[in-house]
Amino acid sequence: MTQVVELPLWLFVLIVLFAAVTFASHFLFPSVRWFFRRRLERAVARLNERLTRPIEPFKLARRYDMIQRLIYDPEVTREIVNHAKANNVPENVAFERARVYAREIVPSFSAFTYFGFGTRLARLLVRSIYSVWTGPRNDEVIQSIPKDATVVFIMNHRSNMDYVLVTYLAAQTSALSYAVGEWARVWPLSRLIKMMGAYFIRRKSRGGLYRKVLARYVQMATAGGVAQAIFPEGGLSLNGRLMPPRMGLLTYVLEGYDPEGRDVVFVPVAINYDRVLEDRVLIAAAARGDRRFGARISVVVKFILGKFWQGLRGRITRFGTAAVVFGEPLSLRSFGADEPVETLATRLMQRIEDAMPVLAVPLVAHVLSQQTGPMSQEDLTAQVQEAAISVSDQMPNDTSQNLPQAVAQALMQMKKHQVIEETASGWQVIPDQMNVLSFYANSITHRFRDDATAA
Secondary structure: OOOOOOOOHHHHHHHHHHHHHHHHHHHHHHHHHHHHHHHHHHHHHHHHHHOOOOOOHHHHOOHHHHHHHHHOOHHHHHHHHHHHHHHOOOHHHHHHHHHHHHHHHOOOOOHHHHHHHHHHHHHHHHHHHOEEEEOOOHHHHHHOOOOOOEEEEEEOOOOOHHHHHHHHHHHHOOOOEEEEOHHHOOOOHHHHHHHOOOEEOOOOOOOHHHHHHHHHHHHHHHHOOOOEEEOOOOOOOOOOOOOOOOOHHHHHHHHOOOOOOOOEEEEEEEEEEOOOOOHHHHHHHHHHOOOOOOOOHHHHHHHHHHHHHHHHOOOOOOOOEEEEEEOOOEEHHHHOOOOOHHHHHHHHHHHHHHHOOOOHHHHHHHHHHOOOOOEOHHHHHHHHHHHHOOOHHHOOHHHHHOHHHHHHHHHHHHHHOOOEEEEOOEEEEOHHHHHHHHHHHOOOHHHHHHHHHHO
16 A cells, blocks of 8 residues: 555546546536526526616526427427327437427527627617617507516518517517527527527428427526517518418417416507618529528628727717617407417507507608609608608608708718619609619608599
8 A cells, every 4th residue: 555656647647637537517516506506596687687688597598408408398299299109219219309499499698698689789889870769658658568478479570670670679678589580500600699699490390309499498487587589470571561470489479378378468569760781682682582591601700890890990980770669468368368369460460550659761762752853851851751650650750850960961871872863853763673662662651552543
């Protein structure tokens, strides 16, 4: 026992390293994790004091625990057995497939990333591109919802800026959880999006096992009180109008609703812009009849960096107004969980349409789309003022109270965007840009249906 044992230096170093790793894994790492976990919990507690709707424990659960809970859920387990039988594979293979789906769907929410980085970046980006207007009743709508209810924002989808805009505006309310498609599964964007609490969905997947895993995650999150944001149109509008709703996520919420548990309150959210950054990309996709968008991620990053550079130099140029208006909330408990999901979707889309804000560029586009030739600025302003009489309640105060100035700014913006041109006879649409004009006019055309019927 007291004899000297000689070891090669490399073996001694290896033994020391193994000992250090063992010590760290059993003593140091748990202590460090506990230390930072405690600090994080205290930080979240302080954060919840200022939020209108505090972050629920479900959203703060460890990702590994959520994945385990999801794949061992009784309904998922039954679907695993069905999948194994239907595809003639062992159940352990089907189980691993469910695990892959769960890992793909479940986010890794970080309160620090969301509030310390995400919302600040969203605020900076939005304010560098738009002047933001929110509906006068937005705060009142949120305050009217019971604290113990789950809030689900139901939004129209005009632009990819919708994610950024609503994240920024909801920063004082809660942390939103989005469903995002395959477009965002690009590293490092995918990692950031998961840390922001979003979950990926395969829009074209028809597999029963995948749909069950996704459905149970949505239902667990809803039962856990997680504030969510859903785009029922299932994608960006290609023509500026509200698109027919898709029932997927709404069906999951409805099927998982427990009348004895939390109420679910849907908040319709109407979003409109003076300038949609992807307008011509969307119009081109509509002309082709597909949804293959040609914009590359490098182009998007270049644009964002360019806007930040402008801000640093004090030369910010904005693209008009971005508006967000909350419509009348709908309580699922009052509506009735037995009602068809189609009825629920139709009711929500109608409330989005009723809340749609009217901005200067869409209003000018609507008036110009009714003309067959050039118009002087005076005649155009007069017709815009006449059209605005019936929609003034849906307009920002700065626009409705200074309409001639708003029209002049809208004309300059549309001219810079190469949609219209000024001739000796007045303003007219550039011949091959009528589809762009219609794209903006379509966002508010429903506001004037009664006028068209009366005429």
